[in-house]
Amino acid sequence: MSTNTVSRKRGLSFYARIYKKILIQDLKSKMSYRADFIISTIGMIMTNLSGFVTFLILFRNFPSINGWDYHHMLFLYGFSLVALTPVQCFFDNNWNLRFQVQSGDFIKYCFRPINVFFYFMSEVFDVKGLGQLAFGVGTLVYAWYHIGMEVTVLRICLLILFLITASLFMIAIMNFAAATCFWIVGSGYVMVIMFRFKDFAKYPASIFSGIFKVIFTFIIPIAFVAYYPSLAVLDPCEAPVLSWCAPLLGILFFWLSYKFWMLGVRKYDFTGS
Amino acid sequence: MSVKRLFALTRAGIMESLQFRLGIFVTLFANLIYLVLVYFLWKAIYDSAGTDVVNGMTFTDTMIYLILATALFNFLEMFVVWDMSRSIQSGKIILDLLKPMNYRRYTFWSYSGSHVVQFLLTFIPTFIVVMIITHGAIHMGLNLILFILSTVLALIVNFSMEMIVATICLYTESTWGINIVKETIVLLLSGASIPLAFFPEAARKVVDYLPFRAVYDIPLTILLQKNGSTELSGLLPMLGLQVIWCLILYIAGTLFWNYSVRKITVNGG
Amino acid sequence: MENAIVMKNVCKDFKVLNRHEGLKGSIRDLFSRDYKTVSAVKDVSLEIAKGEIIGYLGPNGAGKSTTIKMMTGVLEPTSGEILVNGVVPYKERTKNSENIGVVFGQRSQLWWSLPLIESFKLLRDIYMVDKKDYEDMIELYRSLVDIEPILHKPVRQMSLGQRTLSDILAAFLHNPAIVFLDEPTIGLDVSMKDKIRSLIRGLNSEKNTTVILTTHDMGDVDALCKRIVIIDKGSKIYDNDIEHLKSYFGNYRTLKMRLSDDNWVEEVIDESKQDIMKIIMERQKEQKIKDLKLEEISTEEVIKKIYEGASK
Numbered sequence: 001m002s003t004n005t006v007s008r009k010r011g012l013s014f015y016a017r018i019y020k021k022i023l024i025q026d027l028k029s030k031m032s033y034r035a036d037f038i039i040s041t042i043g044m045i046m047t048n049l050s051g052f053v054t055f056l057i058l059f060r061n062f063p064s065i066n067g068w069d070y071h072h073m074l075f076l077y078g079f080s081l082v083a084l085t086p087v088q089c090f091f092d093n094n095w096n097l098r099f100q101v102q103s104g105d106f107i108k109y110c111f112r113p114i115n116v117f118f119y120f121m122s123e124v125f126d127v128k129g130l131g132q133l134a135f136g137v138g139t140l141v142y143a144w145y146h147i148g149m150e151v152t153v154l155r156i157c158l159l160i161l162f163l164i165t166a167s168l169f170m171i172a173i174m175n176f177a178a179a180t181c182f183w184i185v186g187s188g189y190v191m192v193i194m195f196r197f198k199d200f201a202k203y204p205a206s207i208f209s210g211i212f213k214v215i216f217t218f219i220i221p222i223a224f225v226a227y228y229p230s231l232a233v234l235d236p237c238e239a240p241v242l243s244w245c246a247p248l249l250g251i252l253f254f255w256l257s258y259k260f261w262m263l264g265v266r267k268y269d270f271t272g273s
Numbered sequence: 274m275s276v277k278r279l280f281a282l283t284r285a286g287i288m289e290s291l292q293f294r295l296g297i298f299v300t301l302f303a304n305l306i307y308l309v310l311v312y313f314l315w316k317a318i319y320d321s322a323g324t325d326v327v328n329g330m331t332f333t334d335t336m337i338y339l340i341l342a343t344a345l346f347n348f349l350e351m352f353v354v355w356d357m358s359r360s361i362q363s364g365k366i367i368l369d370l371l372k373p374m375n376y377r378r379y380t381f382w383s384y385s386g387s388h389v390v391q392f393l394l395t396f397i398p399t400f401i402v403v404m405i406i407t408h409g410a411i412h413m414g415l416n417l418i419l420f421i422l423s424t425v426l427a428l429i430v431n432f433s434m435e436m437i438v439a440t441i442c443l444y445t446e447s448t449w450g451i452n453i454v455k456e457t458i459v460l461l462l463s464g465a466s467i468p469l470a471f472f473p474e475a476a477r478k479v480v481d482y483l484p485f486r487a488v489y490d491i492p493l494t495i496l497l498q499k500n501g502s503t504e505l506s507g508l509l510p511m512l513g514l515q516v517i518w519c520l521i522l523y524i525a526g527t528l529f530w531n532y533s534v535r536k537i538t539v540n541g542g
Numbered sequence: 543m544e545n546a547i548v549m550k551n552v553c554k555d556f557k558v559l560n561r562h563e564g565l566k567g568s569i570r571d572l573f574s575r576d577y578k579t580v581s582a583v584k585d586v587s588l589e590i591a592k593g594e595i596i597g598y599l600g601p602n603g604a605g606k607s608t609t610i611k612m613m614t615g616v617l618e619p620t621s622g623e624i625l626v627n628g629v630v631p632y633k634e635r636t637k638n639s640e641n642i643g644v645v646f647g648q649r650s651q652l653w654w655s656l657p658l659i660e661s662f663k664l665l666r667d668i669y670m671v672d673k674k675d676y677e678d679m680i681e682l683y684r685s686l687v688d689i690e691p692i693l694h695k696p697v698r699q700m701s702l703g704q705r706t707l708s709d710i711l712a713a714f715l716h717n718p719a720i721v722f723l724d725e726p727t728i729g730l731d732v733s734m735k736d737k738i739r740s741l742i743r744g745l746n747s748e749k750n751t752t753v754i755l756t757t758h759d760m761g762d763v764d765a766l767c768k769r770i771v772i773i774d775k776g777s778k779i780y781d782n783d784i785e786h787l788k789s790y791f792g793n794y795r796t797l798k799m800r801l802s803d804d805n806w807v808e809e810v811i812d813e814s815k816q817d818i819m820k821i822i823m824e825r826q827k828e829q830k831i832k833d834l835k836l837e838e839i840s841t842e843e844v845i846k847k848i849y850e851g852a853s854k
Contacts, residue, residue, distance in 0.1 A: 010670075018667055022653070025664070029655035029696065039450030046454050050461045058318070061327050061471045066317045108651040110616045113640040114668055123653070184299060189347075193303040200310050207317035212309055220306070269556055269617065 015118055022122050030127065037127070044128040048081070048135045051199070068204050075143035075234065080202040080226035081136025083166035087174050088129030093121050094178035098188050101181050101268065116265050117258060147234075155233065161247060162229035168250035169224040170198065175257035182264030194220075201225035217242070221253060279382045286386015297394055304347065304395055308402060311339050328470045333410050334497055335468055337403055341496065342465045342489045344399040345424070348391045349431045349488065351384050354455070357439040358448035370534065377530060381432055388428070416498055419508065423492040426515040430487045433522035434459070436530065443533045464490035470499075484518040491515055545625075546720050546752040547590040547613060552622030554583040554608050554776075582608040584776040585622070592719070595746055595753040597767035597784075601849045605776040606756045610722050613754070614644055627719050640669065643713030643721040648728065650705050651712065652697045658708050659693045662715060669716035676715075683711055686744045687737065703734035710738065714745050720752040721745075727759050739765045760842040772848060780848065787844055794844070799825060800833035810839065 030037060055077060059070050068076070097120070100106040109120050149155065177194040180187040197220060205223035208216050217223045224246055232243040319325070319332040330338070360366045369376055404411060438455045442448055460466050462485040469480060469490050480486060491511045501507025560576040561567070583605045590596055600606050611617040612624055615631030615638045624631055631638040644651070652661040666676045683689050689711070692704045700708065706726055713721050723742070727735045743766060746753055755766060763770060763784065770787060772780035780787065793813035799822075800806050811818055818836070825831060 018664070021664060021667065025653070025656050025660050033446065035445055036447035036450065039445065039447040039454075041450075043450040043453035043457070046457045050457045050466075053461065054467050057467050057471050057473070060473065062318050062322045064321050066321055105649050107611070107616060107646060108649055110635070111614060111639055111642070111644045111646070111651065112668055113636045115636075180299070187299055189300045190303060193300075193307060196307065197310065200314060203314055203317075207313050209313070212313065215306075216310075266618075 010114060015115070018114070019118075019122050023125050026123075026125055027127070040128050041131055044131045045135075048132060052077075052139075055202075066204050066207050071143050071146040072234070073202075073204075074139060075147060076204065076226050076230055077202045078136050078139030078141075078143055079163070079166070079230045079233075080198070081132055082140060083136075083163050083201075083225060083229070084170055084198060085129050085133040085136065086167040087170045088132060089126050091121055091171050091174060092126040092129070093124035094174050095191065096124070097178045098181035098191075102185070106268075110265070117261055149234070155236075158236065159233045162232050162243075165247045165250040166225050166229040168254045169221050169246075170201075172250075172253040172257035173197075173220065173222075173225075175254075175261050179257070179261040179264040182268040197222050198225060201227070203227075221249075224249065224253075279378075279385075282379070282382040283385040283389065286383055286388075287390055297390075300347075301394060301398060304344070304399060305402065307343060308340050308399065311343070312336055312406070315339065329499070330468060330470050333407050334499070337407060337410060337497060338464070338468050338493050340399060340403055341493055342463075344396045345427070345489055345492065346460075346465055348388065348396045349428060350391075351432065351435050353380060353384075353432075353435040354439045354442060354448060354452045356380075358442045358446070361442060362446075376534075377436055377526075380436070384432075411496065412498055416496055416503075419512075420492055420496040423495050423512060423515060426512070426519055427488045427492050429519045430484055430515065430522060433519070433526045434484065434488075437522065437526045440526070440530050440533050443536075459485050459488065462486070463488045464493070482514075484522060487515040487518045544592055545589050546592045546594070546627060547588065547754075548623075548625045549586055549588040549609075549613075550623040552583060552586045552609075552612065552624055553581065553620045554605075554612060554617065555620045556580045556582055581776050583612070583619075583773075586773065586776075586778050588771060588778070588781070590752060590754070592752055593746070593750040594769060595742070595755060595766050597763040597770035598754055598756045598773070599758075599763070599770055599845065600756075600773040604773045606773060607724065609773070610644075610646075610724060610754065610756065614642060614722060615639065640716070641719045643716070643718040645706075645709045645713050645721070645723045645726055648702075648725075650697055650709055652705075652708060654698050655696055657694045657696050658689075661697065661708075661712060665712055665715050671716050675717065679715055679717065682745075682748060687711075687741055703730050703737075706730065706734075706738060707741070710741060714749070714751065717749055718751065720754065723753060723755045723757075725757050725759075726755070727757065727762055735759070735761065742766060760840070760845060764841055772845070774849065784841065787841065794839040796837040796839055797821065798835040798837065799831050801825075802830040802832065804832070810843075 055073075059073070063070070065073060097106070106120075109116050112119055144151075173194055174191070177191045180190050184190075201222045205213070205216060205227040208223070213223075217228075228240070228243045229246050231239040232246070315332060315336050319327070319335070325331055327335075357366070360369055369379075372379060400411075434455070438451055441451055445451070462480050462483055464486065465488075469477065469486065472480060491514065495508070495511065556579070557577050558580055560578050586605075586609065598606055598609070608617065612619050613626055613631060615626075615635035618632040626638055627641045629638045629641070652658070653664065656664075662676075662680070665671075671679075687707065692700060692708060695704070697705060697708060710723070710726060713723075726742070727738055730738065739762060742753060742755075745751060746766075753766070755762060757763065767784060769782065770780065770784055771778060795811055795813060795818070797809045797811050797818060798806055799809075809821070811821065822831065822834065
């Protein structure tokens, strides 16, 4: 019998190495499509600019929203942009899931001795997301300066921790939305609408009341994509308990979304072909 | 082309849309949630403003405007650009072009079925919900008929723009980039993300004459009876603008398409 | 002999919505809960020995793909047992996939925009193939086919034949015990088909790899398989040697005669029921026979007969 009957462990370092290799190869081949790269980058800049213009027009007419002034809102806005970068860069293949599932091409991800979710996501790294990151960081720095917050090591650490937290929520939302296609044919709209929901992440979640506060905090957790995590950075002493729970909840949500996604893979009968 | 054949395409489109039954319920539900989001956001914004009317728009006006803009967006949404780029990549485009029917007309009528389903399943329910929350703030009269007329014109303008963008795909593989540029521009300048009434004066002057306004802003302004659309003198320029853009975009689109197709057939894809 | 694959009474059911016709039907379906169960695979038992090349045949929609999806661990059987290399594929999909290679339909599993050699390197890492084993395998490939022209070409720029070739090579790269090939020669020209067949034969004999081949091309079957399994409407209807197949419906042979008007007449004869000499003699009474040939019936014709007979 051949040597590979013994199942070898594939740990975190194994996956990191594979991802790095795929990434390098992918970037190399992307460079060969220069026109596509330029047009996509322009598109990405346009989306960000348009979001920014909308924001400016809004504040031109209304000086504050729910007690949040211009610079604090700008902070929230920048925070949400940075938090949305990982989902854009690393999990963009979710958008192709429904086409691959419908056409039956998805099956190819099931034949390799590696994690299906990893294998699927590793196929696309979206460089355009980096433009958004730059935009977000710029906004964040500008807002931080104008709010006049002190720059301390602790604050920076908090910022990084809570940015990661916030991005986990967004990734989880998109995983859930994408995985619906394993059960529901024509569910593409779920992703579109969830992606549009994210535009509301940049407003303070205190605008919601009653049952909807619960829904947008725990069921479709857009309140966690910027609002709660950024409170912990803006004002650590006054931040609500939910802000401090966010990192754990983020991990939980991500884990649940991953399980849901994988359940979809197992339940799907691959009849499409 | 007989009318019967065109309606056959509409009918097939309706049946195809109905196949995805769970998808339809999910869409309906997602739309309602979106509506709630818009409601809360703008309620908070108006509460913070301290005045009831901003730039001639009350809270109710703004909310109806934005919610119905989204409903219109869903109703008008077409994936022509994506369809086109996929059929170019798979080479299916050649077969499409060989069909005994004008490709653009075929696409338009194939989509008409899903437009009908979307109108009944997303626009109408949204409209009813809006009427309930606002206690019947939308005037029910001649404006409804004018609104429908204006929406049909909007649909044609939108389709023509989609088709022009889709034609660009014959030249480049960058579908995502082109599509996002189009979507961003249309959403911002048509009033779908923020009512055009809130734009600065100088910007308004430019936006007023661009075709994007003809897609969302004009039908909604007519429905809400703003900008003197109750008078013939206010109404005619708006409908006139839509008609003019319909013609310009249709002709430009046809010329561009015919030119591009001739180019492909010569170069053999 | 040890078995590579054992299937015992395997069944697979799918639940499908009963759809109604017409526009009214579509609206009704929106709320309908009227499901029916479709059995894609019914009580199939099978044993496949190590190193065998087996032809897994059946008309479209017979349940071939479903069976293969179960063997590869993608689908869970509704009932019955499957063991692949001693592993229950559905329960241990990852472990199972280390020991199998799959070429599924016309869907390339390679990285679309990467040159083939880079795909190979990634697969080497994913399957944790030793450096030496990997190099030996590439050496073996070189000896069997001319891989130089495709090695540095991105998959998306390859012709269909080159892509199929690449996919097959990729499936064998980690030296799996079993390789599943689903219609590997579909859409290929005659010489490419030949190349692919000899490659499969070569790899099978060098590495003693078990090969499960589904195909509609009897040329593949004749060139590669000793044993064939035929499945129709989910049930196994034939499982034996290819030679035996020819006598499945009796001893068929084709008698060709050139008559006095110079035309060839054909007659398929079941030798267990009819006597060939008698038929020739009968014919000769009426007309002069200028020439005659007796031909073995082709696999294609037998299979056609089986499919037609089974679907009655």
